[in-house]
Amino acid sequence: MWILSEDTFDPAKQHHKETIFTIGNGYLSTRGAFEEGYPNDRRATFIHGVFDDAPIVVTELANAPDWLALHVLLDGEKFSLATGTILAYRRELDLQSGVLRREVRWQSPQGRVARLIFTRFASLADEHLLALRCEIIPEFDGQVELRAAINGQTDNEGLLHWQPLTQGQLTDGTVFLRTRTRKSRIELALAMRLLGNAAQTAFWDVENVPTVQQVYVARAGQPIVVTKFVGIATSRDTAAPLELAHRHLQATPDWESALAAQRQVWAREWERCQIVIEGDDEADLAVRFSIFQLLIAAPRRDNRVNIGAKTLSGFGYRGHAFWDTEIFMLPLFTYTAPEIARNLLDYRYFTLPAARAKARAAGYEGAWYAWESADTGEEVTPTWVPDFHDKKKLARVWTGDLAIHISADVAYAVQQFWQATGDDPWYIERGAEIVLDTAKFFASRAEWLAERGCYGYTDVIGPDEYHDHVNNNAYTNLLAQWNLRAGLETLAWLDQHAPQKAAELRRQLDLTPDRLQHWQTVAEKICVNVGANGLIEQFDGFFQLKDVNLADYEPRTKSMHEIFGIEGANEYQAIKQPDVLMLQFLLREQYSDSQIRVNYDYYTPRTDHTYGSSLGPPIQAIVACQMGDIAEAYEHFIRAARADLRDVRGNAGDGIHAASAGGVWQAVVFGFGGLRIHPDGTWAVYPRLPSHWRRLTYRFTLRGTTHTITCYPNGHYTMG
Template sequence: MLQKKENQALKYDKGAGEFKNWLISETYFNPEALGKVEAAFSLGNGYMGLRSATEERYPNEVRGNFVAGTFNKFLGDKEVTELPNAADMTEMTFTLNGTTFQLTTGEVLYFERTLNLKNAELSRHIHWRSPYGEEYKLTFSRFVSLDNKHIIAQKVTITPLSGDLNLKLNSSINGQMTNTGTQHFKEGVMRLYNQKIMKLEARTNESNIDFTHFARHEFTLENNVFTPKNTIFMDRRKIFMTFEPETIKKNETITIEKISGVYTSRDKDWQNADTALATFSSTANYDTLFDAHRSAWKNNVWEQYPIQIEGVDFDQLAIRFAVYHLTCMTPAHDNRMNIGAKGLSGEGYKGHAFWDTEIFVLPFFTTSNPKVARQLLEYRSLSIPGAVRKAKENNYQGAMFPWESAWLEDGEVTPIWGAADIITGEPTKIWSGFIEQHITADIAFAVWQYYQFTDDQDFMEKHGYELIFATAVFWQSRLEEKDNRYEITGVVGPDEYKEHVDNNAFTNYMAHWNLEKAIHYYDLLQQENPALLKALSDKWDLKTNYQKWQEKSAKLYLPQPNSELVIPQDDTYLSKKIIDLTPYKAASQVGALFLDYNLDQVNDMQITKQADVMILLYLLENEFSPEVKQANWDYYEPKTLHDSSLSRATHSILASDLGDKDLAYSMFEKASRIDLGQNMKSSDAGIHSASIGGIWQVVVNGFGGVRMLDGKLYLHPQLPEKWTGLKFPIYWKGSRLLVHITKNALEISNLSNKDALLTLHGNEITILANSTTLTTI
């Protein structure tokens, strides 16, 4: 019998003392809603991400361990490359006096599973009565080490409460895992070393990446280390050991540690499986590993990003949850890799990178950890060959970046077919990989934004200028001449409910911006670094393209506000049918619209999936008046379903700009609860990376009022009524600033040796090096 359910599955107030607003707890076990906690409570370090499936197995679980950058394409024409689900090293089966431990049998007298964000550790505390009336206390703890990126550590304690215990443990490295049925690995060598360390090798069947997995166990009974009777077994793609300790007396506690490691030939320091074994063999026990892991989170994360919200406990928890997952999902160790739309927490979107990184996630790192931001942008630079290939395949020039990206040379990896069409019963064609092209300008925008914040000239000379020029070459080749102007036709904009549209406002404006920036930097390099310009010109024929940029940029059609100050989302949007969206906006299920209509029908209605014109008003905000922003908000927000998780964050920031604090906060609340809230199906396929990054943007750019316009830093704080204070760090042109906003004052501490110039409420001020400035607001 399962534990009686409470009103809420997740609790946010379990933390006290040093852990106040650091803990998220699941308070009853629901076997029908495993995916939510597996993803939201997932562990990771940027090298790998581990879904938080339990040690024991259940029918509805989706176990997953994903190693960044290890993409593989299963042999077959209908498959695209994806992150393969590596061998599961967390599985353990416990037989207690002849009964297999399962929370779906017997009676759960107490259950609590907790993710401790501060220490990045997952724990379960259980009081279980078996079907035969025997009671046990079990605790499970695990972490994925931030100190040693290869290591997963688990600890289990079992205490028999009603009598002695005869325990049998099966513990495995299970290489039988699939990606929703697709097996990505060739079977490799299995072995047991020194009667202690299990090894399973595997190789991806197309990309030929070697994986080596190890696991070892240690046993303690009442603080005495011992080695139980054990037997090794091997099955197809699976190696496991059976342990049978001697009888454990009533109220005695047995502790089991399982330390696992994964190494791949994609690792920069990879040599072979033997060197990986030597490295793994030297790892310490759980507690020692945990101390180093906890210190790494303290020093590298929480002291690096000390964001404090004063006033609402859940909001403080939410921003920590965002920073936690930003750390777990980001491959900060390797510039050949990027961030997937589901991070490393699930199979959703196959681990591919979208514009989510540049527009929604990268700003966090650009302003909080520029070193990581640079590496993420270097990934785009290193993947230029794939972008060039895509451009050529589409009869364009320059670098046409894929809508979905994987490994550097892969090029476009967007699947061609998606969900079922509710009307025709056929798969829906995914057009994004063919015609959603704004990502090319989005990447150029992120390059420029990074440069403005950091003044990283070395990056620009090695990567940045080329990215801006190569993308501008694409745009000049993409533009179509018509009636003495240039247009962009047949695209998908950010609103993916509108396909094959002409002159999507966001796409046209961003392409124009890209061209203008290329012209600017061409002129700049001509004066300041002609040698670099010549090298880039020889590669990209910039002399010819410069003239085309000037001509076409001047004539590129930019949709203007109409008589009601509304910018047409595209050429036909404003003439389409309007329907009542109230039931769909209120639906708990994302995409409820498609239970009644197919995409072709939605394409002919004034329905917007996510921020489109609105995100244009955010990114290029100084090009539009407050009146235009208000008019477009009034027109488009009622027609926006927010069926993409990235949408509400943008709308919240704009609501702050428009002075509607209540609406801005309401949008923030909804965004912060997409993964963290009580909807127990919202995150089954993985957490929402763009939304996670968007939450940080709402806090810092929206409520904190931080903006970069024309190379200058602006602050215009607008705290929600429920908050009494907000504190966050920001890097600006080499200075690290700590900003503390209260209802009546703004305190800025410059923690560097360089003065910082910024604009506060329209007035320029200088924050002297190693000083603090206090201003009333």
């Protein structure tokens, strides 16, 4: 199943569909808005790294000038789905080639009928090239007029980020627009060329909207075909963006060659990461959709950017990156496209100075990564947001102040990448420093709790954000313990394999024998509340909170956070996502099945699966698979798989749930596919397929070798 499609246009679902029909190429993404526009659309193109200042949220990806703009007039009547009559409609996104196609048969208010076919793609073969084709088959004799533009009058939901510089037409007919972000001063250039056999062509020098007008003679049944190519570049790429954009435009001779290159590159892309589920078409399509959305957001030539929580597909979270990347998205790349994973981890290396500055400002040593991170790695989490119950009031956001587990999450991803790839040179040069400096932070942040005789972390927020200002969150404490031990192991490995680098980092990070001994002591004496049966308390006092039967609140359309209120949620055992199960998934080697089972049975009924975090269901599915609860695992998996395709939470219009998309891949490979990779690089497969799946095939790459695994319902598997 490769085709995501719709056969009717429903204006009520407009923003949701704009999100799921997003296209991109790892450099930028463009939402699935219509070329001709539609009232209240959220048309947007976001380019990696192009941030600009914004109130409250500090900075945000600036919505780039609209390259799609293409208006069609039939004998003077402007084509629009908001007027006239839609006689037939179909839109489809081919995930195999990254091509979006829309076909409409439309009757104008005055009765003229035409079939219009719009096809577009963002070239994966050339990240600076965008392509759009419009085919019009009139059912009347008369005139067809096209107006193709670069529209610089875009905004971020009312906030203007762009200041026009120059525009015009070059000697070869190329139309261009140069503009610049108002605060960050990033220059952007777009160059447009139109191909077609027009009876007449004119350039309209409209301020900030340079436009090419073409007029065609319309004959019933005779197609009119127009191709619009756009070259795009920023000052992040080169000192002369217009020259670069123009050069890429000139290098593209025609639609057919550009499309052929697109298909060829996408074929290679899918070759390494394709998953095939036989017996469940919905799951098969959903997994490919999830992978596609991450592939089009993945930077291939830029290691200074991260993937935001909503990829590049919407205004949600303003393009900011969270732990979502390292824990949920990165495994897909680590095990199928390690060069992309390395780019994303380089971003964390380059933002170490900001992480150190954040720790220092709070009175700690080491590196404390920002909860929300943008271009510089500085903390950009908003301090206040509108309250759930009264939008006139503001509610305090504490994650930027209290979510310290982010540093361990980054270190975990570094170690996972290194173990999976065996990329010693990168680890020596960059990865080891991240692991050591985050360990230094956790040693500095640890508090000796004399009454309990252990080290802990008070006043934190764990992954379960329904509860803030908690003490000794199990996920945080035990990931900190892991990070400290990983730091000690890393230094020992460097001493043996890269002694010069080890000596350099000892000096640079002041890793004295006393400091390292303190790391060891903190790791050995970390606080964690574990019962005799292995049940881990999520944080101090969690078991004393009011228990809650979530079934009593059904049916509902809101999260328990909204129902209880931000403060009220702290009083109940209802959780946004299961911290403890996430912990046991990441540190799988440390827990037996029986230890996981007791925690699974306790925390599962207390988790807000449907309206809580989109991050929870895929991990819940993996753990359920490990426990042998396959039917229950499938329920959680399909909830995650439908998150955007069916707009389960009603907020897909804000952008793709990227962590959920990455979690879907993990649920299939690590859950149903049963892949278990041990820290020493060895691996095993324990398939547990849903009863209606006939076969599952997936690929993964480990230390340069790609393996193809085919799993069967009887628990057997083959390697190809």
